[in-house]
Amino acid sequence: MEILAKLAFTIYAVIILGGGLVAVSAKSLVRSLVGLIVTFFGVSGMYLLLNTPFLAFMQMLIYVGAVCVLVFFAVMLTRADGQGEEAAPITAKRRLYALAAGLLPAGGLALVLVKHPGISKILPEEVPLPALGSGLLEQYSLNFELISLVLLVAMSGAVLLTWERKEKK
Amino acid sequence: MSALTLYQLVALMLLAIGLYGIVQRRTLVGMLISVELMLNGAGLSIVAAAQLTEANAMLGQLGTLLVMGLAAAEATLVLAIIVVVSRRFGTTELSALSTLKE
Numbered sequence: 001m002e003i004l005a006k007l008a009f010t011i012y013a014v015i016i017l018g019g020g021l022v023a024v025s026a027k028s029l030v031r032s033l034v035g036l037i038v039t040f041f042g043v044s045g046m047y048l049l050l051n052t053p054f055l056a057f058m059q060m061l062i063y064v065g066a067v068c069v070l071v072f073f074a075v076m077l078t079r080a081d082g083q084g085e086e087a088a089p090i091t092a093k094r095r096l097y098a099l100a101a102g103l104l105p106a107g108g109l110a111l112v113l114v115k116h117p118g119i120s121k122i123l124p125e126e127v128p129l130p131a132l133g134s135g136l137l138e139q140y141s142l143n144f145e146l147i148s149l150v151l152l153v154a155m156s157g158a159v160l161l162t163w164e165r166k167e168k169k
Numbered sequence: 170m171s172a173l174t175l176y177q178l179v180a181l182m183l184l185a186i187g188l189y190g191i192v193q194r195r196t197l198v199g200m201l202i203s204v205e206l207m208l209n210g211a212g213l214s215i216v217a218a219a220q221l222t223e224a225n226a227m228l229g230q231l232g233t234l235l236v237m238g239l240a241a242a243e244a245t246l247v248l249a250i251i252v253v254v255s256r257r258f259g260t261t262e263l264s265a266l267s268t269l270k271e
Contacts, residue, residue, distance in 0.1 A: 013179050020183060020206055024190030029198050036202050039183070043209050046179065050220045052230055059212075062237045067205060070244045074198045077248075078255045090193060102189030106181045113177050120173035124220035127227050135227045136234075143231070147238040154242035158249035 008049055015042035029075050033068060040064050051124040054132060176217035183210030197251050197261040201244065208240045 019042055022035025040063045047056035136144050170178075183206050190203030212233045219229020255261050 009175065013182075016179060017182060017186075020186040023202055023206060024186055024193065024199075029196070029202075032199065032202055036205060039206060039209065043183075043213055046176065046213055047216060050176070050216055052216055052220065055212075055216060055230055055233055058234060058237060062241055063205070063209070066241055067244045070241075070248050071198065071201060071205070074201065074248045074251045077252050078196070078198060078261045088195075094193060098189045098193035101192040102185040102187075105188065106185035109184075110178060110181050113174060113181070114170075117171055117174045118218075118222055120171035120221045121223075122172075125226040127230060131227055132230060135231055140228075140231055143235060147235050151238060151242050151245075154245050158245045161246075161249040162252050 005049065008045070012042045012045040012049065015039075015045070030072075033071055033075060036071070037064055037068055040068070051126050054129055171221075173217060173221040176221070177214055180210040180214035180217065183207065183213065195263055197247070197254065197263070200263075201247050201251070204247075205240065205244070208236060208243075212236045 016039050019035045019038030019040075023032050023039060024035075026032040026035060040059060044056045044059040044064075047053075047059055187203045187205075187207030187210065190206065191200050194200050194203060215229050215233050215236065218224060219226050219232075251261055254266065258265055
């Protein structure tokens with residue numbers, strides 16, 4: 001990596017770390033959501049560094065555009081504001097357990113990763129957009145259809161779950 | 170350290186933050202946010218592994234697109250579940266939901 005790429009990588013990593021920490025530790029869930037959005041932008045920058053501009057665009061479109069709005073609806077539909085359930089202080093024991101749950105698996109994986117690093121290319125590969133499109137429609141068309149089926153089932157399931165039956169009330 | 174290792178370490182960082190959040194949060198919405206963090210880490214890991222090794226780069230990008238689609242479907246369903254739970258219990262606090270039947 002060149003100096004500039006290293007610099008950009010560091011900036012994106014700091015953005016991801018900061019956003020993630022805000023997302024899990026903010027008392028208000030709206031602030032936590034803002035941290036999540038910052039993390040999404042950081043990951044999007046990492047995709048740009050990895051020479052996949054299409055995925056960076058999709059990251060912003062799907063995660064920032066769709067998933068965050070959904071989470072925001074979840075925040076609005078429940079009482080999850082600053083005076084809500086998350087505002088009470090966390091006990092030290094719970095924080096310790098959470099730290100252990102986070103650091104033990106990730107630390108173990110990181111140990112393996114550092115001890116046995118994979119052979120890395122200097123420059124990331126470049127896949128042209130037409131190749132992605134034809135792959136989606138020819139070689140992996142079944143997966144493409146299945147993911148649309150999953151989305152359809154999830155959406156109709158969501159409608160069915162939140163359906164209010166009038167006759168019961 | 171090689172570029173691949175650095176990207177994977179960032180993805181592991183997202184995994185650690187997400188796991189920490191999912192244990193530490195007390196509401197369903199907070200847990201949903203942590204799950205999204207972990208899914209992002211998974212996507213980043215897949216793309217880094219596909220772009221920086223001899224593996225099929227197109228397959229890696231398409232796989233990450235599928236992960237994004239699954240994340241959207243999952244967020245939709247979790248939103249519906251949160252709405253149902255908050256309507257039935259009046260709260261999404263986990264300590265109030267931990268009993269199966271009274």
